[in-house]
Amino acid sequence: MNELKSNKWMQLPRDVLVGSNMLGKVADVCSDLKLGRNALIVTGQKTRDIAGIKVAEELEETGRSVQIHVSASASMEEVENVMEIAREMDTDFLLGVGSGKSIDVAKLAATRHNVPFLSIPTAASHDGIVSSRASITHNGETASIQASAPMAVIADTEVIAKAPFRLLAAGCGDIISNCTAVLDWQLAHRLQNVSFSEYSAALASMTANILIESADSIKPELESSVRMVVKALVSSGVAMSIAGSSRPASGSEHMFSHALSRIAPNPALHGEQCGIGTIMMMYLHGGDWQEIRDALRIIGTPTTAHELGIEDKYILQALVESHKIRPERYTILGTGITPDAAEVVARTTGVIS
Ligand SMILES: NC(=O)C1=CN([C@@H]2O[C@H](COP(=O)(O)OP(=O)(O)OC[C@H]3O[C@@H](n4cnc5c(N)ncnc54)[C@H](OP(=O)(O)O)[C@@H]3O)[C@@H](O)[C@H]2O)C=CC1
Numbered sequence: 430m431n432e433l434k435s436n437k438w439m440q441l442p443r444d445v446l447v448g449s450n451m452l453g454k455v456a457d458v459c460s461d462l463k464l465g466r467n468a469l470i471v472t473g474q475k476t477r478d479i480a481g482i483k484v485a486e487e488l489e490e491t492g493r494s495v496q497i498h499v500s501a502s503a504s505m506e507e508v509e510n511v512m513e514i515a516r517e518m519d520t521d522f523l524l525g526v527g528s529g530k531s532i533d534v535a536k537l538a539a540t541r542h543n544v545p546f547l548s549i550p551t552a553a554s555h556d557g558i559v560s561s562r563a564s565i566t567h568n569g570e571t572a573s574i575q576a577s578a579p580m581a582v583i584a585d586t587e588v589i590a591k592a593p594f595r596l597l598a599a600g601c602g603d604i605i606s607n608c609t610a611v612l613d614w615q616l617a618h619r620l621q622n623v624s625f626s627e628y629s630a631a632l633a634s635m636t637a638n639i640l641i642e643s644a645d646s647i648k649p650e651l652e653s654s655v656r657m658v659v660k661a662l663v664s665s666g667v668a669m670s671i672a673g674s675s676r677p678a679s680g681s682e683h684m685f686s687h688a689l690s691r692i693a694p695n696p697a698l699h700g701e702q703c704g705i706g707t708i709m710m711m712y713l714h715g716g717d718w719q720e721i722r723d724a725l726r727i728i729g730t731p732t733t734a735h736e737l738g739i740e741d742k743y744i745l746q747a748l749v750e751s752h753k754i755r756p757e758r759y760t761i762l763g764t765g766i767t768p769d770a771a772e773v774v775a776r777t778t779g780v781i782s
Pocket residue numbers: 472473474475476477479503527528529530531533551552554555556557558560562563564565571588589591592593596599698699700
C-alpha cells in the first residue's frame with residue numbers, strides 16, 4: 430500500500446483480551462463479534478496441542494463446526510491451501526492459534542477469502558500478533574504483505590508464560606526496535622517529505638521507552654511480564670494501524686534483520702535480530718546505543734553475533750546489503766554502508782569481536 434495514501438484507512442482490532450485463562454473466552458468473543466457457525470483454525474505442530482485443540486473444543490461446545498489445519502510454514506502455498514479448505518467448508522471465520530507463522534497464514538488467507546480473523550498467540554515473540562501485516566514466503570523471498578487487522582486478539586498469559594522465554598525476550602527486541610524505526614521515519618519525513626504521523630510515532634516510541642525502563646521486570650514464567658510485553662505489542666500494532674504502514678515499528682534495524690534472514694544459514698528469531706539491529710542503527714543515528722544494548726542484556730535478548738548463533742561475516746554482509754531490502758523506505762542507511770563502515774559499527778557496538 431502506498432505510504433502516503435494508506436494512513437487514511439485505520440484498521441484496529443475490536444476486542445483485545447489479555448489475561449489468564451483467556452482461551453476459555455473464545456466462544457464469548459465469537460458471539461460478541463456475531464461470527465458465524467463454521468470456524469477454521471490454523472495452528473502449528475506444537476501449538477496445536479498447546480492451544481489449538483482447546484480453542485476447537487471451546488467453539489464446538491457452542492455448537493460450532495470446527496476444522497483444524499496444521500501449518501508447517503508461512504508460505505504462499507500454505508495460504509492457498511488454507512483458502513481452499515475455507516472455500517470447501519464455507520468457513521465464516523478463521524483463527525490463527527500459535528506462533529507468528531500460523532497467525533500470518535491465517536491472517537492473509539482470511540483477508541483474501543474476505544472473512545474475519547482472530548489472532549490467538551501462544552507466544553509474544555513479535556508485533557505481527559496484532560498488526561495488519563503478514564510475512565509470507567513466496568518463491569524463496571519473504572515479503573511483508575498488507576492484510577486485514579485481526580477482529581480480535583486473545584492472549585492467554587498463562588499459556589504464553591509457559592512458552593520458551595526466548596520467544597518473550599524476542600518480543601521485547603521487536604518492541605525496542607521502535608526506537609530506531611521512529612528515528613528513521615522522522616529522517617525520511619525531513620529529507621523526503623514522507624507522510625508522518627505524530628500520534629503513531631509518539632505511541633511507538635513511548636511503548637519502547639516504557640519497556641526499556643521496565644527491562645528488569647521481564648522475567649521467565651511470570652504472567653505479569655507477559656502482560657507487559659503483550660500490551661506493548663498491541664500498542665505497536667495500533668501505532669502501525671494509525672500509520673497505515675509498518676513505519677513506526679520497522680526501519681533500518683528491520684531491514685538488517687530481513688537481510689540477515691536471507692543471508693544467514695540459520696537465522697535467529699525475528700525480534701532477536703531486530704534487537705541487535707537496533708543497537709547498531711542507534712549507533713549510526715548517533716544516539717544512546719548503550720542504553721539499547723543494556724536493556725536487551727537485562728531482558729536476556731542476544732546483543733552479540735555469538736549469542737545470536739550467527740557468524741560475524743553474515744552480520745557484516747547483512748549490514749552492507751540492508752539498504753537493498755526495501756529501497757523505497759528511506760532510513761539512516763541511505764544508499765548503503767560500505768564494508769569498512771559496517772565493520773566499524775559492528776565492532777564498536779560489540780556485536781562482533
Ligand atoms: N506479521 C508480521 O508483522 C510479522 C511476522 N513475522 C513472521 O513471524 C514468523 C516468526 O514468528 P515467531 O513467533 O517468532 O516464530 P515461529 O512462528 O517460527 O515460531 C517459533 C516456534 O515457537 C513455537 N511455539 C510457539 N508458541 C509456543 C509455546 N507456547 N510453547 C512452545 N513452543 C511454542 C512454534 O511452534 P509451532 O511449530 O507449533 O508453530 C515454533 O516452533 C516469521 O515467519 C516472521 O516472518 C515476524 C514479525 C512481524
